[in-house]
Amino acid sequence: MSKVKTKVVPFPVPVCIASSIVKGKANFATYGCFGLLAPRPTTYVYIGSVDPHYTNIGIKENGYFGVNIPSVDQMKETDYVGLISGSNTDKSTVFKTFCGKVDKAPLIEDCPVNMLCKLTKTVDLPGRDIFIGEVIETYVNEECITNGKLDFYKINPLLFTSANASYWELGDKVGLAYKEGKYLKQ
Ligand SMILES: Cc1cc2nc3c(=O)[nH]c(=O)nc-3n(C[C@H](O)[C@H](O)[C@H](O)COP(=O)(O)O)c2cc1C
Numbered sequence: 523m524s525k526v527k528t529k530v531v532p533f534p535v536p537v538c539i540a541s542s543i544v545k546g547k548a549n550f551a552t553y554g555c556f557g558l559l560a561p562r563p564t565t566y567v568y569i570g571s572v573d574p575h576y577t578n579i580g581i582k583e584n585g586y587f588g589v590n591i592p593s594v595d596q597m598k599e600t601d602y603v604g605l606i607s608g609s610n611t612d613k614s615t616v617f618k619t620f621c622g623k624v625d626k627a628p629l630i631e632d633c634p635v636n637m638l639c640k641l642t643k644t645v646d647l648p649g650r651d652i653f654i655g656e657v658i659e660t661y662v663n664e665e666c667i668t669n670g671k672l673d674f675y676k677i678n679p680l681l682f683t684s685a686n687a688s689y690w691e692l693g694d695k696v697g698l699a700y701k702e703g704k705y706l707k708q
Contacts, residue, residue, distance in 0.1 A: 532685035541588035542580025547614040548628040552604030563657035576608035586626035590633035634663040
């Protein structure tokens with residue numbers, strides 16, 4: 523097999539919309555560099571800290587942030603809040619929000635999955651902040667649950683590839699984790 527070297531990591535990731543309160547108003551911004559850490563439910567969001575990243579101000583001021591997972595239906599709004607900064611445009615009315623048990627980060631009604639996160643650590647890197655938060659609450663739209671389980675087809679998360687600046691949706695399930703490998707074990 524021949525391989526070529528590449529500088530970018532081209533695999534698709536779900537995007538999130540981080541939500542925070544800045545100067546008394548909701549602000550939203552899109553992030554591809556985010557993820558979950560186990561076992562204690564923890565999230566991280568990797569955010570540029572050089573002007574004009576407005577989200578960082580709200581997360582630092584309130585100690586809480588929302589991680590909202592948009593579906594393909596929210597593609598245009600998701601792209602929009604990732605194109606402009608709250609520092610020069612009021613994005614507070616782009617989404618309808620609700621509040622979890624702590625009123626320090628708005629959560630987006632239209633997004634099928636919402637996590638309310640308490641900031642536990644900020645890693646201050648040159649030109650970047652990594653915000654690490656404990657997930658205090660997770661909400662899922664009722665219609666995205668089938669037989670008591672999360673239904674990822676119904677959530678239909680918006681996927682992103684930075685290599686060609688494109689959005690995608692989930693394809694078909696191809697197997698069962700922790701089971702498929704067993705056939706190679708004998
Ligand atoms: C699809 C997409 C993914 C993005 N991912 C990131 C990211 O991982 N980290 C980052 O710092 N900015 C990322 N951005 C850019 C921010 O969303 C953008 O700078 C935004 O305007 C910041 O808004 P704010 O200044 O109101 O916080 C992304 C934008 C888009 C559209």
